[in-house]
Every structure is written in structure tokens, then in C-alpha cells.
Amino acid sequence: MKASKKCPHCHQWSPWNQDVTDRCVHCQSLLDPAAFERQQAQEERKQEEKERFSVDFIQIDPSDSAFTKFWKSIGLGFQMAFVGIVSFILWLIALLAG
Ligand SMILES: [Zn+2]
Structure with missing residues (x-):
């Protein structure tokens, strides 16, 4: 069964691959902006560690x-x-x- 998620922006159900970069099919906004930001922060931390x-x-x-x-x-x-x-x-x- 394909997962779906309620869009936090337009509140319509959208197919979701449980990927942080998935976007709503209705309004093109991120379905999981919190997870997306978490991932961005993680990437930045990795970069900092590499430099350190x-x-x-x-x-x-x-x-x-x-x-x-x-x-x-x-x-x-x-x-x-x-x-x-x-x-x-x-x-x-x-x-x-x-
Ligand atoms: Zn939407």
C-alpha cells in the first residue's frame, strides 16, 4: 500500500514516499518540512565535522x-x-x- 500524508500547507492528502524531499502534488510544498530541516541541519553538522x-x-x-x-x-x-x-x-x- 502506498503511503499518503496530509499536506501541512493545503491540508489535502498527497502520495508520500516517506522521503524528506517529497512534495505535495497539490501545492508543491514540502510534506514534512520539519524532517527536511532536520536533514539540512544534519548535513551542515557533517560538513562542520569534516572541516574540524x-x-x-x-x-x-x-x-x-x-x-x-x-x-x-x-x-x-x-x-x-x-x-x-x-x-x-x-x-x-x-x-x-x-
Ligand atoms: Zn499541499
């Missing part, structure tokens, strides 16, 4: 001394490990959140 976890990796300059290169590569190793752990946690959260 973007790491500026240490740049190893070819003109650096062997000593500097050595310490920089250790620092880079830590950065890589950190990014790996954070990505794993984010992946786990996404998995648990379904």
Missing part, C-alpha cells in the same frame, strides 16, 4: 636537514595515526547511528 577534523599535514621540505626530516617524519606518523583513529571513530559512530 581536517588536519594540516607536516610538509617535509627536500632542503631540510636529515635531523629535521627525521623529526618531521615522526610527527607525520603521529598525524597519520591520529587521522586514522578519528576516521575509524567517525565510521563507527556512523555505523551505530545507522
Whole structure:
């Protein structure tokens, strides 16, 4: 059976795929504006998280001394490990959140 939803705008019944982007066939307004806004907010939060976890990796300059290169590569190793752990946690959260 196809789902239908009462349009919050024109109060007529409209076919509904339970999708947040579904629009009323009568007045073209969103059938579930609250869910749509929730999804928009979620997208924005995801974007913010992505920006927060973007790491500026240490740049190893070819003109650096062997000593500097050595310490920089250790620092880079830590950065890589950190990014790996954070990505794993984010992946786990996404998995648990379904
Ligand atoms: Zn409508």
C-alpha cells in the first residue's frame, strides 16, 4: 500500500514516499518540512565535522636537514595515526547511528 500524508500547507492528502524531499502534488510544498530541516541541519553538522577534523599535514621540505626530516617524519606518523583513529571513530559512530 502506498503511503499518503496530509499536506501541512493545503491540508489535502498527497502520495508520500516517506522521503524528506517529497512534495505535495497539490501545492508543491514540502510534506514534512520539519524532517527536511532536520536533514539540512544534519548535513551542515557533517560538513562542520569534516572541516574540524581536517588536519594540516607536516610538509617535509627536500632542503631540510636529515635531523629535521627525521623529526618531521615522526610527527607525520603521529598525524597519520591520529587521522586514522578519528576516521575509524567517525565510521563507527556512523555505523551505530545507522
Ligand atoms: Zn499541499
